Amino acid sequence: MSMPAMSPTMTEGGISAWKKAEGESFSPGDVLLEIETDKAVIDVEAQEDGVLAKIIAQDGSKNISVGSAIAILAEEGDDLSAAVEMAANASKETQAPSPKEEKVSETPLTPAPSKKPSPPTTVSKSELPQGDHIFASPIAKKIALERGIPLSKVKGTGPDGRIIREDVEQYKSESSSSISSSSAPPDPSTDYVDIPLSNMRRTIAARLAESKVQSPHYYLTVDIQMDKVLKLRGVFNNSLAEKGAKLSINDFVVKAVAKALEDVPEANSAWLGDIIRQYKKADISIAVATPAGLITPIVKDAGSKGLATISAEAKALAKKARDGKLSPHEYQGGTFTISNLGMYDISHFTAIINPPQSCILAVGSTQPALVPSAEDERGFKTVNIMKATLSSDHRSVDGALGARWLTAFKGYLENPLTFML
Structure with missing residues (x-):
């Protein structure tokens, strides 16, 4: 059994935990092990009957290349003693042999007449204890x-x-x-404490650094009056209380984003080098903070779903993300990303585009503000304002296009009843 590729972009992974012991049999559907990818911990299920003859990569092993041997599987009735020799041969090809195997190879051997002498160990020049070499x-x-x-x-x-x-x-x-x-x-x-990089953190760092360097970001910010959304949310939550459901401001934001993408479909796109791919459905990636790093589960085709459905899906996906239980299809893809820090009382910020997507929306908190009153030319009134900043890739979404989309988004949130039309 080799390290499987749990996603098209996966090149290496880690062993979180084996769920079967050596010598234990399994059936189709049984979970053999948990694999740590750059995004989540994923269960690997058996496809047929068999026996876990020998584990090569132990629990906690990291940076195992896709295709590298991690275990020896056998069928019921097979001679499992052969698995030990197969595992030993496979471990020689890996870069990180198990502690037990290394200990055997590095312990001084006492010559014995009954055993064949071991060949001399070849040491590279970089390993010789000369000068600064270790x-x-x-x-x-x-x-x-x-x-x-x-x-x-x-x-x-x-x-x-x-x-x-x-x-x-x-x-x-x-x-x-x-x-x-x-x-x-x-x-x-x-x-200080040196914290080893997880596969997830390493991938986040690489992708965002690449995005910031290669994608020409620009930013547009609008102030959105949220009074009508807050009032409508209160009405909906009163009716949903007996069902134990509750809408958040972010649920309205997701719906408004999807509706605005219907009005300005050019913003629902990705830069792919030779082409700009324009999507027909709004698959909204929602940034979720987890102990291992940021991950973006996806609410698929959000434009066709109601607020209650969006809310239920977003909450379920966020919980799975924090538990590290997202399946690849739940976070791979997406056409547009939302990053909401309003719950942390952040009024305004800019976000880095999630490549190859063209846009990401940074949503701040809703805060009271004084604005001129339309009813009284000499007076003012208090309204609830939310700042939203659109980061766009200028290669695929230019300034005028970004402004059109942001205007449509603002219109939906300031008149949320249009969601029902």
Whole structure:
């Protein structure tokens, strides 16, 4: 069994947890393991009957390339002893062998007449303990790099003082325990914590950096009077109270975005290099903050759905996103993104476009403001204002087009009864 590609863009993943033990049988539909992708933790189900003969990539393994062997599967009645040898051969091809396998290969061997002598270990010049070079195994170097551990401070216990995996891991535990020890001198490294990048965080960083550098962003901001939305929301929520449902301001925003995209379909597009792809349906990506990073589950074809349906779907998707249980089809794609920070009392901000989409809408909080009164030329009145900022890719949506879309969006929110037309 090899690391599967859980999405078209996935190149590597991690093993969150095996749900079957070695030697345990499984049937179609049984969950074999959980795989951590750049977006979520996804269950991998068995497609047929079999036995999990040998696990190659253990729980917690990360950065496993798609197609790399992670386990040996067999059929009922097969000789499982052969799986051990197959797993050993497969592990030699991986970049991160298990701790047990590395320990065997790096422990000094005592010559015995009954065993065939092991071939001499070949050490690259970069691993020789000469000058500034450090004598360490590849996996030890990899772990040290990920955790920010200086190899020069790690004492090697392998052959000829070579630094092995256990040395690097032990160094971390020793430095941690020294924090609570009153007799140990203060370590400057205790003033900060190095947090290893998850696959999700690494992908977010790469995509947003690429978007900000390659997509020519521009920004348009409007003030929207939300009094009618707030009043209509109160009426709807009173009628939905007995059902345990409740509409949010964001549900109205999603609906207004979809309706505005119907009026200005050119904004519902993506820049694909040689072409601009214009979508016929409004699949709205909603930015959700999770412990692992930002993810954008999608409310599909939001223009055809009512506010109650949008609300229920958005809440369910947000919960699955925070639990890391989104399926690929629930966050891949999307034609337009909404990022709402109004619940944090943020009045105004700009957002980075979610490529290859052309637009993202940054929504702030609704706040009271004084404006001239239309009824009294010399007077003022208090209204509730929400600022919304559209970030657009100038290659596919120019300024005039962005302004047309933002005007349509503002019109729907200031006259929400038009949702019903």
